[in-house]
Amino acid sequence: MEFSAEAVWRHLPAGHKPPVYYYEELGSTNIEARRLAREGAPHGTAVLAERQTAGRGRLGRSFFSPGGAGVYLSMVLRPGLSAADTALVTPAAAVATARAISRAAGVEVGVKWVNDLYYAGKKLCGILAEAPLGADGRPEFVVIGIGVNVLDASFPPELSGVATSLEAAGAGETDRAALAAAIIAEMLALCGGLGERTFLAEYRARSCVLDRTVTLVRGEERREAYAVGIDDDARLLVRMPDGSSEAIGAGEISLRGDFA
Structure with a gap:
């Protein structure tokens, strides 16, 4: 199935069609999204890569990003939040991505606080938010990076026991363009009411850490x-x-x- 900016655009619903950039290879979609944001990219701008050579996770970790095996997506968000409320973007992205995976792949996932999606005890998706602060102490913008393992790629030894994919979860053939579009649309829909915190009920319901x-x-x-x-x-x-x-x-x- 085609995976390109045009394919993603075709799957986006009316009213949620931001600019979408696709690259065969990037070091990091987050770095490219930050560059575009500083050049004035509008809210919702999405950056996709077929593969990343320097994909990043939280705490400086790397994110395994082989070609053709996942959805590696970053979005530029300008939600107008205070510095304190910017912390809501990561859990909102977890809910948005979980909804998108359910819709596009038919797989239900749990959330490991604060930012990972899990299936059957293994990591399926990582999320990384970055928010440079302006002189007034408010975020200039937020870049949210989302990496979903779609195919059961050959994980390196250090990941083989802890990572999984939609394919391994029984999703069958997942249309990566449809999945990317679903993530973008769900994220934009949630961004309109982050301050109301209504998404947190689903975040709690999907938690795989509570009562443990x-x-x-x-x-x-x-x-x-x-x-x-x-x-x-x-x-x-x-x-x-x-x-x-x-x-x-x-x-x-x-x-x-x-x-x-």
Whole structure:
């Protein structure tokens, strides 16, 4: 099936047809989206690559991006949020992408706080948001990068036990252009009401970490806790072994044992 800017454009619904750029190869779609944003690219502008040679994840990690095996997409967003509310973009992108995967591939996924989509205990999609701040302390724009593993590519040894794909999840042949268009449309639809936080109900419902023991990871520090909820700022609410409670707004978590 064709994967190109034109193919994605054809699948976009009326009213949600932003500029779409497609490249056979990029170092990182996020870097290209940031360049376009600084040149004035409008809200919703999308950057797609057939492959990335330097795909990036959170905390400086790389994102495996082989040619023809995934949807590697970044969007320029100008949602007009405060610096504090910009943290809502990542969980909103998780919900938008989960909806798009359900619609385009028929696969239901869970969300591992704060930004990964999982299927059967393995990572299917990674999300990375970047928001340069202006002189007034508000984001100039937000770039949201989304990488979905579509085909069951030959993952490198360090990923083979932790990563999965839509193909492995039983999706059959997924139209990558239709999936990319669905992600763009769902993201634009959610962006119109981020401040209302209505999407957080679905974010909580899709969570695969609530009511589980987790390890809070920040730098070299590791702490065990029990995940009890997600608040209206998308912070993870945890109960510590001593009975105290904390709201975690940054860092990452790992889970004990298998999870769905």
